Amino acid sequence: MTLDTTELDTTDLDTAEPQTRAGVDPQRWPDVAAVPSSSAARLRGAVAHALFRRATADLPIAIHRPGRGTAAAGGDGERPRMIITDPTALARRIGTSGLIGFGESYMAGEWHADDLVGVLEPFAARIARLVPPSLQRLRALVLPGHPDDEENSVGNTRSNIARHYDLSNDLFAVFLDETLTYSSGLFASDRHAAQASFADLADAQRVKIDRLLDQAGVGPGTRLLEIGTGWGELCLRAAARGAQVHSITLSSEQRELAWRRVCAAGLGERVRIDLLDYREVRGRYDAVVSVEMIEAVGREYWETYFQTIDRLLVPGGRAAIQAITMPHERMLASAGTYTWVHKYIFPGGQLPSVQALRAAAQRDTGLRVHDELSFGRHYAATLALWRQRFAANRRRVADLGFDGTFMRMWDLYLAYSEAGFRSGYLDVRQLTFGKQVRP
Incomplete structure (x- = not known):
């Protein structure tokens, strides 16, 4: 041409x-x-x-x-x-x-x-x-291609995660609600989400977490694996139900604060938080919960992710996964494209489609989808509240040592994400998988 x-x-x-x-x-x-x-x-x-x-x-x-x-x-x-x-x-x-x-x-x-x-x-x-x-x-x-050192191998993944999640616990506290939950809240309805204020967000986060725990069947004595600790809210709520929680993360900043929160709540005997790659987990679990972590796995490792969950779950166990998704045809068209989000926000990431998640889970595992909930409008509302909070606290962000270029970058990241959910180009889903007994 x-x-x-x-x-x-x-x-x-x-x-x-x-x-x-x-x-x-x-x-x-x-x-x-x-x-x-x-x-x-x-x-x-x-x-x-x-x-x-x-x-x-x-x-x-x-x-x-x-x-x-x-x-x-x-x-x-x-x-x-x-x-x-x-x-x-x-x-x-x-x-x-x-x-x-x-x-x-x-x-x-x-x-x-x-x-x-x-x-x-x-x-x-x-x-x-x-x-x-x-x-x-x-x-x-x-156009530029993906750098080799951003592939999500065991050797690279920790540095990829650190570039975002280890920026500063104080930075995330500037715009997150009191639960320190960095994923979509679940409001009572799309209409409620559109009208929500920041004061509503913490409750929406707790509802989201509780639904995932319910879907995974987490209760007294449940051996729960959490893949991706965040800042500990899910650990706290699962342990309060009487579960024995093993949570893993690759962010040292998140691990430190999450553990402090667990100990402050008097739940240290029920929770263990390890700095560990999901592929290196050993043991047997009744339930697995993972919230918006699969986006950081990388397309070439989706099958490994589900095969790991299958290996760790007992027969009849459940996995509840919250994932940001995109249309399947766009996922295929953009495969291999190195984007602004990769370069500046989430190195090594890849948003899956629901079709791709189902296919990856079915390949050489006993995992099958039992339940699915879509609530993309709720993520648009969550992001709008985060962005408003971030804008209102720019002086605090500057006091943490972040310059004007960083603040413009972060503003674009939050707005770009919100626009994706408002347009319907992006969605967020909770998928519940049951482990079938294979012959």
């Missing part, structure tokens, strides 16, 4: 060469501070600019350039505005690294929005159609 660049409309691009971004620490954020400037970047930027104009032409957003007005289908002032202050830098970043560049441009302050979720939601809803199919097939040839 060839593209005649003489036909590209670049009248919206600035003629001045984009500069290194002031106010961005080049040591901490090298790819955000530096605007691509090679001849290849200029060519790719021209192509990306044309594709971006085509992709956004019929989106329900307004593209605004200070000093040059607003341009968009129906750009009537009522639609959320994407405000681009450096279109040349944005185009070059997208042309050089795709959606990674789109995110880095936001981190650099080259574009912003008066309603960030409102701008991102139409992109998420039409993500399969934003780039022509002929160019999508070239993605692997022109």
Whole structure:
């Protein structure tokens, strides 16, 4: 495929060469501070600019350039505005690294929005159609691939986890509720979720945890394995039921705080928390619960994950898993794509589809799905509450040593995720598996 660049409309691009971004620490954020400037970047930027104009032409957003007005289908002032202050830098970043560049441009302050979720939601809803199919097939040839050291092998996984979960317990406490639960809450209904305040979130988290424990049949004397400790709320609630809990994590920060919470509640004799990879667990358990951990497993290890659960569960045991999911066709289309979320938020991660989870669980295991609950709208509400709380506490985040680039990154991460759930591109599900006795 060839593209005649003489036909590209670049009248919206600035003629001045984009500069290194002031106010961005080049040591901490090298790819955000530096605007691509090679001849290849200029060519790719021209192509990306044309594709971006085509992709956004019929989106329900307004593209605004200070000093040059607003341009968009129906750009009537009522639609959320994407405000681009450096279109040349944005185009070059997208042309050089795709959606990674789109995110880095936001981190650099080259574009912003008066309603960030409102701008991102139409992109998420039409993500399969934003780039022509002929160019999508070239993605692997022109965009960065996954670094080898982010594969979720036993040797790499701990460092992948640490890059996110070991940032700072105090950082997460800034925006999480009193339960310190970093996953979707479960509200009474979609309507209740849409109207929820931050004061409602802790109860929604407890309802979510209790439903998982109920689904797994956790009660007095249950030998429970929790894969992914978080900050200990599930440990506390399971132990309070009389279960013997073995929880594992690869985050030293989470383990330390979770154990302090367990001891403070007087439940230390019922709980054990180990810094351990799930593949290295030994023993027999009546139940397994895992909340939004499988997203960090990596697609090549999904079968291993379920085979491990199958190995550890007694016959008749149950596993209750909460997972963020995406449509199966999008999962297949994006397989192998290195994204902004991989680079800056969750290295080595991969969102599964429900179809992929069922297939992985059925392959050489006795695990079969007995129950399924979908509540993606509740995650959109949870993320909105986290983002509001984070924004209200920016000074506290700065006092913890996180700079403005980090705060823009985190704001984009939360808004990007919320938009995914609001558009229906993402969902969250609780899946209950029973272990059948195999002949």
